[in-house]
Amino acid sequence: MNVQNSVVPALERALNIIEYIAAHSEPVTLKQITTDLCIPSASAFRLIKNLVSRGYVSENSGAHMTYSLGSKFMSIASAYERNSSLHLAAKPVMLSLASQLGQTVQLGIWKNGVLIYIDQAFSSAPLSVTAPLYEPVSINTSASAKITLPLLPEEERTNAIDACDFRRLTDNTITDKTVFMEEVRKSHEQGYGFDNEEFAVGIGCLAVPIYDNVKNCIGSLGITGSIQAYQKEDMFQHMLSVLREASSRITQNLIQ
Structure with a gap:
C-alpha cells in the first residue's frame, strides 16, 4: 500500500x-x-x-x-493512565486505604516537569476532599511535592522550584523559597511530606513516595482529610504506618 x-x-x-x-x-x-x-x-x-x-x-x-x-483530552489522558502499570497496581490499594482510614487517597506523579494527580479514591467519611486531576499542583502547598522533590533529577528539581510562584493560599502556606527548601529537606529525612493546612484551611495531607523494584521514585501516595485527625499524634503515626505499608504493596503489585 x-x-x-x-x-x-x-x-x-x-x-x-x-x-x-x-x-x-x-x-x-x-x-x-x-x-x-x-x-x-x-x-x-x-x-x-x-x-x-x-x-x-x-x-x-x-x-x-x-x-x-x-476537555476531551483530559478523559483520554485519564483512560491512558488507567491502563498504565502504576495505575493498575495502585488502584486496589487506594480503594482499600480510603476505606480503612476514612481519607481521600491521591496518586501523584511528575510529568513534563510538573506534579499532577492522576487518580484518587474516596471514603464514605462526611468530609471528602477532591483534588483536580491532571492539573499542575502548587508545590509549596503539597505534601506530595515535599517528599518527591528530593528524589527528582537535580535539573528537574531546580526547574520545578524556580517555576513555583510561592503564592499564598492560607495563613500556613509557605511563601519563602528558603523556608520551603528547609521543609523539603526535613520531609526527606522523615520519609514523608505533610501539608498542615497549607493548601486549604481545615485540611491536612500526608504523603509518602512510591518506589519501583530498584528503588526509583515513580510517584507519591497521599491521604487527605480533616486536619483534626492529623493533629492527634497517635492517629498521625497510625495513618503514616498504614500509608507506608500501602505504598509498599503498590511496589509489590508492580513487580508481580
Whole structure:
C-alpha cells in the first residue's frame, strides 16, 4: 500500500490543528492557524467547529475568538493512565486505604516537569476532599511535592522550584523559597511530606513516595482529610504506618 495515498487530507489538517494548538501555551486565533498551517480559512473554520463540537478544542470568547485544547483530552489522558502499570497496581490499594482510614487517597506523579494527580479514591467519611486531576499542583502547598522533590533529577528539581510562584493560599502556606527548601529537606529525612493546612484551611495531607523494584521514585501516595485527625499524634503515626505499608504493596503489585 502507498502510505502517501492513504492519508486523509481533512484528518491530516485536523490533527495538525490539534498539534498546533497544543504547542502554544496561550490560546490561538483562527488567523494564526490558517497562516502558520497554510489552511484556507473556510476549511480551518469548519474543522475547528467539528473539533469544538467533539470537545477536542475549546472556544474562548473575547475581543477575538481564540482556541485552546478541549476537555476531551483530559478523559483520554485519564483512560491512558488507567491502563498504565502504576495505575493498575495502585488502584486496589487506594480503594482499600480510603476505606480503612476514612481519607481521600491521591496518586501523584511528575510529568513534563510538573506534579499532577492522576487518580484518587474516596471514603464514605462526611468530609471528602477532591483534588483536580491532571492539573499542575502548587508545590509549596503539597505534601506530595515535599517528599518527591528530593528524589527528582537535580535539573528537574531546580526547574520545578524556580517555576513555583510561592503564592499564598492560607495563613500556613509557605511563601519563602528558603523556608520551603528547609521543609523539603526535613520531609526527606522523615520519609514523608505533610501539608498542615497549607493548601486549604481545615485540611491536612500526608504523603509518602512510591518506589519501583530498584528503588526509583515513580510517584507519591497521599491521604487527605480533616486536619483534626492529623493533629492527634497517635492517629498521625497510625495513618503514616498504614500509608507506608500501602505504598509498599503498590511496589509489590508492580513487580508481580
